[in-house]
Amino acid sequence: VSDDERSAQLAADAALARSEAAFAGFRYTTPALRARLLETIADAILGLGDDLLQVADAETNLGIARLTGERARTVAQLRAFAELVREGSWVEARIDSADPKRSPPKPDLRRMLIPLGPVVVFAASNFPLAFSVAGGDAASALAAGNPVVLKAHPAHPITSERVASAVRQALARYELPAGAFTLVDGPGNAIGLALVRHPLTRAVAFTGSLQGGRALFDAAAARPEPIPVYAEMGSVNPVFVLPGALAEKGPALAQALADSATLGVGQFCTKPGLIFVCEAEGTDAFVAALGARVSAKPPAAMLYSQLSERFQEGVAALARVPGVTRLGDASAAIEPGLGRPVAWQVGFAEFQQNAQLSHELFGPSTIVVRIPSSELWRAAAALEGQLTATVHAVAVDAELLPELVAQLERKVGRLIFGGVPTGVEVAPAMNHGGPYPASTDARTTSVGTAAIARFARPLCYQDASPAVLPRELQDENVAGIWRLLNGQLSQDDVGA
Amino acid sequence: VSDDERSAQLAADAALARSEAAFAGFRYTTPALRARLLETIADAILGLGDDLLQVADAETNLGIARLTGERARTVAQLRAFAELVREGSWVEARIDSADPKRSPPKPDLRRMLIPLGPVVVFAASNFPLAFSVAGGDAASALAAGNPVVLKAHPAHPITSERVASAVRQALARYELPAGAFTLVDGPGNAIGLALVRHPLTRAVAFTGSLQGGRALFDAAAARPEPIPVYAEMGSVNPVFVLPGALAEKGPALAQALADSATLGVGQFCTKPGLIFVCEAEGTDAFVAALGARVSAKPPAAMLYSQLSERFQEGVAALARVPGVTRLGDASAAIEPGLGRPVAWQVGFAEFQQNAQLSHELFGPSTIVVRIPSSELWRAAAALEGQLTATVHAVAVDAELLPELVAQLERKVGRLIFGGVPTGVEVAPAMNHGGPYPASTDARTTSVGTAAIARFARPLCYQDASPAVLPRELQDENVAGIWRLLNGQLSQDDVGA
Numbered sequence: 007v008s009d010d011e012r013s014a015q016l017a018a019d020a021a022l023a024r025s026e027a028a029f030a031g032f033r034y035t036t037p038a039l040r041a042r043l044l045e046t047i048a049d050a051i052l053g054l055g056d057d058l059l060q061v062a063d064a065e066t067n068l069g070i071a072r073l074t075g076e077r078a079r080t081v082a083q084l085r086a087f088a089e090l091v092r093e094g095s096w097v098e099a100r101i102d103s104a105d106p107k108r109s110p111p112k113p114d115l116r117r118m119l120i121p122l123g124p125v126v127v128f129a130a131s132n133f134p135l136a137f138s139v140a141g142g143d144a145a146s147a148l149a150a151g152n153p154v155v156l157k158a159h160p161a162h163p164i165t166s167e168r169v170a171s172a173v174r175q176a177l178a179r180y181e182l183p184a185g186a187f188t189l190v191d192g193p194g195n196a197i198g199l200a201l202v203r204h205p206l207t208r209a210v211a212f213t214g215s216l217q218g219g220r221a222l223f224d225a226a227a228a229r230p231e232p233i234p235v236y237a238e239m240g241s242v243n244p245v246f247v248l249p250g251a252l253a254e255k256g257p258a259l260a261q262a263l264a265d266s267a268t269l270g271v272g273q274f275c276t277k278p279g280l281i282f283v284c285e286a287e288g289t290d291a292f293v294a295a296l297g298a299r300v301s302a303k304p305p306a307a308m309l310y311s312q313l314s315e316r317f318q319e320g321v322a323a324l325a326r327v328p329g330v331t332r333l334g335d336a337s338a339a340i341e342p343g344l345g346r347p348v349a350w351q352v353g354f355a356e357f358q359q360n361a362q363l364s365h366e367l368f369g370p371s372t373i374v375v376r377i378p379s380s381e382l383w384r385a386a387a388a389l390e391g392q393l394t395a396t397v398h399a400v401a402v403d404a405e406l407l408p409e410l411v412a413q414l415e416r417k418v419g420r421l422i423f424g425g426v427p428t429g430v431e432v433a434p435a436m437n438h439g440g441p442y443p444a445s446t447d448a449r450t451t452s453v454g455t456a457a458i459a460r461f462a463r464p465l466c467y468q469d470a471s472p473a474v475l476p477r478e479l480q481d482e483n484v485a486g487i488w489r490l491l492n493g494q495l496s497q498d499d500v501g502a
Numbered sequence: 503v504s505d506d507e508r509s510a511q512l513a514a515d516a517a518l519a520r521s522e523a524a525f526a527g528f529r530y531t532t533p534a535l536r537a538r539l540l541e542t543i544a545d546a547i548l549g550l551g552d553d554l555l556q557v558a559d560a561e562t563n564l565g566i567a568r569l570t571g572e573r574a575r576t577v578a579q580l581r582a583f584a585e586l587v588r589e590g591s592w593v594e595a596r597i598d599s600a601d602p603k604r605s606p607p608k609p610d611l612r613r614m615l616i617p618l619g620p621v622v623v624f625a626a627s628n629f630p631l632a633f634s635v636a637g638g639d640a641a642s643a644l645a646a647g648n649p650v651v652l653k654a655h656p657a658h659p660i661t662s663e664r665v666a667s668a669v670r671q672a673l674a675r676y677e678l679p680a681g682a683f684t685l686v687d688g689p690g691n692a693i694g695l696a697l698v699r700h701p702l703t704r705a706v707a708f709t710g711s712l713q714g715g716r717a718l719f720d721a722a723a724a725r726p727e728p729i730p731v732y733a734e735m736g737s738v739n740p741v742f743v744l745p746g747a748l749a750e751k752g753p754a755l756a757q758a759l760a761d762s763a764t765l766g767v768g769q770f771c772t773k774p775g776l777i778f779v780c781e782a783e784g785t786d787a788f789v790a791a792l793g794a795r796v797s798a799k800p801p802a803a804m805l806y807s808q809l810s811e812r813f814q815e816g817v818a819a820l821a822r823v824p825g826v827t828r829l830g831d832a833s834a835a836i837e838p839g840l841g842r843p844v845a846w847q848v849g850f851a852e853f854q855q856n857a858q859l860s861h862e863l864f865g866p867s868t869i870v871v872r873i874p875s876s877e878l879w880r881a882a883a884a885l886e887g888q889l890t891a892t893v894h895a896v897a898v899d900a901e902l903l904p905e906l907v908a909q910l911e912r913k914v915g916r917l918i919f920g921g922v923p924t925g926v927e928v929a930p931a932m933n934h935g936g937p938y939p940a941s942t943d944a945r946t947t948s949v950g951t952a953a954i955a956r957f958a959r960p961l962c963y964q965d966a967s968p969a970v971l972p973r974e975l976q977d978e979n980v981a982g983i984w985r986l987l988n989g990q991l992s993q994d995d996v997g998a
Binding site: 030095100101102110112113115116117120123223224227228231232234391404407411412415416418419420421422423424425429431433434435436437439441442443446447448449450451456459462463464465466467468469470471473474488490492493495 | 526591596597598606608609611612613616619719720723724727728730887900903907908911912914915916917918919920921925927929930931932933935937938939942943944945946947952958959960961962963964965966967969970984986988989991
């Protein structure tokens, strides 16, 4: 055991012991109190003022405008989970009444979702607020009644500490256990693995690379007592431009897709990294317009220097793939730390021969694949799991659509028509996840209110007295939540 | 690669290729058609007549009375899933309407659960009908629109083939693809592992031993593309008898628990294998009554000979544990293939020193642990995950209850008051599952209608046209299902 591993183990022991101790009280907090906690965290983040944005910009290079939007999203997420918890129906209460006259007698069964226990959340590098310390994962875990151990991302430590202070302040205001939230920092894999392997950890959430997410998944699956890992690991988010859409709105599409692929220096999980464009009269013009638009964008600072190094390596590797052509000028040297937007084109035959063209390159790069319409379904069928796929089709493309959609439905978490994949709405119907390798658990989402279900499990009480039953399962439906009452959704009291 | 592995691989390839081909059509069947399919399977099973029960009895020794009940349960399960699918709200439809005036414009989002693809189901030995070929796992997977590859249990091959013929007959009646159901038989682990590792397999359900379930879980987690495994692996189902309950109804409790522990020759996942009885005036009498009732039961044939051998070995091992006393006469020899009911007692101190006393022994054996009331919470806190725990308490036990219940809530899937753990109601509020090692996924149940969620995942359609949207997500709510419409549960049309 190395010194690194020993100190990681000590840090994990301390964090989880604190978290476990807090769970005893935190899991029994009322929904109203947890709602106020989340709202107070939101207020406290706003209370940090624009200093927070300046610190985050200095650490991430994302810019004040983007970070202002991200802060608004973070605050909106916290408030959305507050509203969800206050409303209360998310616990999926189900009650089946007893029938003592039946033979054998039918018991009284009452089931609801309960929190799991300490949850380890790994912050993302690319969203220092919305997917970090008080981001969607932490908000949903706390909302469900779980203490959170938050592994900060080493790329924005000061931002992390500032937001953590807002969470601590909110916990203190309601005299809630401080151990309901624990910030753990430090670089390296040892601490992350120690947190995932710790016997008191009950679930893990992660947003980041495939390599990182898979390592945590493997560690969790190998535990004596396996636990769920919700790793959102990005994807290439393929876009399909059908011939009719190309003819009708090719120039506008080239512009919209170029903007989406380079937004935030291409550092979104939903960046469109593959654009399948049907071979037709307008294809050359589309490719030229997209290439021109992308390469006209200035190089910009990426989140941290390692990322831009990896991006440069990826660009160099793509340039060596047979049949792949760079669109636009590649002659100017790139300063370290920057990412220069780049687009490529390749024919479908060459695309099929090089698996690496289907792998995500994190940064402002996108590949246009020129494809015969008749091969669209084949391209879709060969895809790995994706967060999203996007289809551009108009009325004349109707014949191509059913087979393409049928293939894509099996591959993605979200299927977009006529738009771009970047811009993930925080809403009840959102699904941000997808079949592996987009995520390790396609049954769940990491964005939107459905994310709370990741951190809860059902418990059934049989023939329990009112003294034992949680409020949500009492005869009297004080909170007016929706319950499945003898198979019917209802807001009534039992026996009403 | 051995010959065994090669032939297992060929069998798995054939089964999954057939299943995958069937999925293309089966996933788009209407809910009404799938409901009729499930009801027709139920009718076809009844149509096999009492011959089926005689065949099953010959293969399992479970007796005609029990098998008649199990057939009724199997048929009721199929009909319950038919009703669930016909009603349709299980898809958890969510619709968030567009707001083109917002900046940025808000998209139209529509999300529902869709089937996963080929599901591999492993039949259980101890329920040749209700957890086997057309049991709860297969019924819920088919209900959700997934083709099923059913690995028959080698202990009842003829029963399996008979029930499979009923499923095939029902598929043929509606001209549904025969590949929607594929029976795979043969003993050994090679075929099971080949099915789980097959790239086309999308989920696995299993009911059986901890060793078997964990092997499948590990194989699934180690795949290039991991898939969910729902393994229900049993537990010791601890019972807690508090002092007031002991005083008030000790003799009746001893009798009820003895009956539950030996029901079906102790071959239930929910058999009470540990009975914690508080030390009090009536403890000796309770232990004596329970021991007498258990040992008065005649030896009976177990499911198959290996099981009774394992049971005899387990009994011999328990007899060697220091501090463990057998209740009743142990002198008579046991014929091969039979299980003789046996009860034991042990003090709490000795219990704590022997981890093996906390492990399941499949068969008619139960251990009474004499425990000081003040230690109840400690016994609960030290438990592994369980399918169930049962508490017997009356008014005077009120002070002991909160701490005990708080510990048990974290350990179990179902918490029973005043009853016995055997007898699992098939109902919407049932939860049959629990923290590891009771199951590999405590977020799910294998009994009751909530089981359908195991074989589905969310897909979100963004700005999709009516031509693309599934019926459940159209503006017009033709089926009248419950949908979360802009955050409110509703049966309305969009825009109504």
